[in-house]
Structures are given as C-alpha cells and as structure tokens.
Amino acid sequence: MISGHRRLRAVALVCSLFAGVASAGEEPPPPGPKDRCALCGMFVAPYPAWLAALVEADGTVRYFDGPKDLFRYALRHPEATANGAALWVTDYYTTHPMRAREAFYVTGSDVLGPMGAELVPVASLELAATFRADHGGERALAYDDVDSGVLEALE
Amino acid sequence: MRRHLKLLDFALASLRRRPLKSWGLVVVYAFTVAVVASVLLLTRAIREEAAQILVAAPELTVQRVVGGRHEPIPLSYGDAIRGLPGVMGVEARFWGYTYDAVTDSTITVMGASEGLQGLEMIEGRLPTTATECAVGAGVAEMWGAGTGGEVILVDAESTGVPYEVVGVFRAPSEMLTNDLVTMTSVEAAVFLGLPDGTATDLAVRIANPNEVDTVAAKIKRAHPDSRPITRSEVLRTYDAVFHWRSGMMLAVFSGALVAFAILAWDKATGLSAEERREIGILKAIGWDTADVLELKVWEGLTISLTSLMLGLIAAMVHVFVLGAPLLVPVLRGWSVLFPELRPAPFVDPYMLFAIAFLTVVPYVAATVAPSWKAAITDPDEVVRG
Secondary structure, rough: OHHHHHHHHHHHEEEHHHHHOOOEEEEOOOOOOOEEEOOOEEEOOOOOOEEEEEEEEEEEEEOOOOOOHHHHHHHHHHHHHHOOEEEEEEEEOOOEEHHHHHHHEEEEEOEEEEOOOOOOOOOOOHHHHHHHHEEEEOOOEEEHHHOOOHHHHHH | OOHHHHHHHHHHHHHHHOOOHHHHHHHHHEEEEEEEHHHHHHHHHHHHHHHHHHOOOOHHHEEEEEOOOEEEOOOOOHHHOOOOEEEEEEEEOEEEEEOOOOEEEEEEEEEEOOOOOOOOEEEOOEEEOOOOEEEEEHHHHHHHHOOOEEEEEOOOOOOOEEEEEEEEEEOOOOOHHEEEEEEOOHHHHHHOOOOOOEEEEEEEEEEEEHHHHEEEEHHHHHHOOOEEEEHHHHHHHHHHHHHHHHHHHHHHHHHHHHHHHHHHHHHHHHHOOHHHHHHHHHOOOOOOOOHHHHHHHHHHHHHHHHHHHHHHHHHHHHHHHHHOOOOOHHOOOOOOOOOOOOOOOOOHHHEEEEEEEHHHHHHHHHHHHHHHHHOOOOHHHHHHH
C-alpha cells in the first residue's frame, strides 16, 4: 500500500517535470528552449533577464517574454490569476525571479525589452529612483497601479 | 545518365593523357587552398580559444590607472562598488608576471581563489598555505615538476622563493593554463610586491547585461582614476587583433594567390593547339557543342574539387594535427611560452563554402569559356588551325 503511494507520487513528480507544472508557492522552473510566450508566441529562453511567469492554482506554468505581456494576459484572463495563482517577474538588477505583486514597475525608460518599451521591474521604490536617475523613466508603479491605460501607453 | 558517365569517363581519360599539366595544376591549386584555409582555420580556432577563456571572465574588470599606467587598485574601491545596484559581487584579484630564467619564459602568477572558474584539477588540490602552489599542465611539463615537487620562483625583491607543488590543473583552453602558477591570494600579493590593501584589479559580477555600461559609468564617476573594462570590450579587442593578424598574413600570401590566379588563367584559358584540334575532331565526328562543354566542365570540376579537397585536408593536418608550425610564429606573439599550441578543431561550414565557391566556380568558368569559343567555330577551320 505504501509502496503504491510512493510509486504514484513518483509518477506524479515525473509528469510534473515534463508538463511544466509547478506548485504555486515556488519559483517557476526555468523555461526550456521551446517554451513560448503565452501571449505573443515568442520564444522566451533567449531573454532570461525579462522572463515573467504565471503559475496557476493547478500548477500550470505560463511564460511571458516580459512583464508587459504578463500584465496584458492577466487583464484578459482574470480567472487565470485568481485563486492563489502566483505571478513572477524578473528583477532588473539581480535577474532573480521575484513576485510580481511585490515589484515596482518603471515606465518610459530608455531600457528596452525583447518587445520594445517595457515595464521594468525593480525590488523597491528606492531602486526605482536609482533606475530612473540612470535610465530616465516617467513613473514607478506598484503592481495594482498597472492598468490597461498604462499598457496602452507603452505601445 | 549513361551519356554523362561516358563523358566523365572521357574527361578523366583526357586528363590522364596530359599528366604533367593536370598534376601541376592540382599541386599549385591545392597549395594555394591550403595556405588560405590554414590562415582562416588557425585564426578562427584561436579566436574560439580566446572566447572560451572569456566565458569565465567577469562582466567588468576595474583597474586603476595612474599616468596612463596600470597601478594596484585600493581594496576600498571595491566596497563602494559592492553597494551599486546590479552588482552581484566584487572580487579582488592578485596576479602578475615573473620571469623564469632557467626555462627562459614568462610565468603568470595568480591568487588561487579568483577568476579560476573552469579549471580542472588533474591531480592534487589548490594551495592553502603560503609555501604551496599549484601549476598549469604546461608549466608542470616544462619544469618536469608534478605534485610533491618543488619550484623556485623569483619574487618582486629578486629573491628565489621555493614553493611546494600541491596540484596540477588544466582548462578547456591551453592558452589559459600553460603559463599559470597559482598560490594563495595573500602569498600572491606578497610575492608580487603589491602594497598592503591593494590588489591588481577588481572583478565585478553584474547580473543584468543591460546594466554593465551603467555600472561602469558609475564606477568611473566615483573613482576618476579607475578604468572599468567590460567583457565585450575585451572580446572586441581580441577580435580586432586576430582579424588584423589574419588580414596581415593574407596580405603576405596574396602574392601567392595572384601567382596562382595567373597560372590558372593561363593554363585554363590558353587552349593549346592540340586541345583545339581535339575539340575540332570531336565536333567533326559528330559531338554537339553541349557535349564538348560538358566534357570541359567535368575536367574543370575534377581538377578543382580534387585540389580543394587536398588543400583543405592539408590545411587541417597542418593546423590541428601539427599545430600550425608554419604560421604560429606570425600569429601569436605576446608571450614566449605556450610550449605547444594545439587549438581545438573548429571548422566553420560557412568558411569552407566560401573557399570552395571562390576557387571552384571561377576556375570552371575560366576553363569552359575558351572551349566554348573553340567548339562553336567550324571544325574544319579549327583542325586546319
């Protein structure tokens, strides 16, 4: 009986490795060379410094080539981001994954992402001020302040 | 299909009828291809080696410059740099050169903990005390000193200092380790005579490649006497140096190229009276102009493809098996050592294609054109001359 459970768990673990499934609490696994942006279809692996990810409540991982596309996807699919889904972006300065809701986003800077103008995620308002001093930039926004108007202005 | 094979057979037979001319052409042709391919293969392989070295290099190297000369950098600079956003780590590096009169070569001495990613220990370990050192495989071979042996190096005060060899290492690129001796950082600083509280340079790790130039600018602003060097600048310099060297070598050999071009043109275009008569006879016994042209294309292809293959094989043996003994003295030259350079085989298909295209196509065109002229004239006229 115990061994049966173990085998089941092992099978589940192996499946999760292949299907891009992660627990909502953990950092998303790094994307493979064939993973594409869930919004625009671009390959995401060549741009690790911009990677964003959405880990849904059931563990499905969707990758994005930048925070901009993550926000667009989240606005279009509110159901996907509800119920304990985790949103991840890549910190500009450390290039480590960080939670999207804890980051601050600088708009209008001279730093371009793989898809042009981007919301550049930094870990604190202080770093946002440093970033704006170095790279220009109009505003530093908290997660909840990024709405469709901000995204349209990036076009 | 049978017709084409017959024509090929005839072409080979006709080449065999004139062995001196055919082989003469092949030898000169192959030699030229071998020279050009050797230069290109070797520079390409050396650049690959350099790129391999630089993969492990830090994003930013900070030196201190006084009066335009590289001077030891105070460790306190590192503390300020560490606080800049985007900087993941700052490491002081202690390295320099010492001359070994016994083997008549320059040795690089380096503190063991820094910048040694990618080193593979063949035997033993890295040094942990002041009297120990580890040596690169090339150095070990040159001195005949393996683990447990002793080496004597001349320090900044011209004193011979004995060190016990506790390890031998190797890296993917031989250029990196062939002249390298490592000791503990503290001992390296003392050995090289660096003033207290200074290092040779600072290696700065930066996570985001977008931010490297910004960090470099900030360091320069905070410490105007510092010189931050980005990895891409180093790569560009290497590239420029090797491009320049290979260009220089090609210029030297361009005389050979021109000589070959003249020879090929002369041999190929100037149809001898005999060949013209042959074409006339073929026409007279019923060959079409197309048949004659195909015959000449086969001849040209046979000569040029054979030469190309022989030339490329010769170039690869020369560069990758023999270590390019004929070119190395020209190409490298910043250090006397590098006891043996064996570049990792690296062949760029694009380069092979370029060589093939630049030699085969003009040669075949040059052979076919005059034959066509002979083939469209009246056989009677051609045979009578």
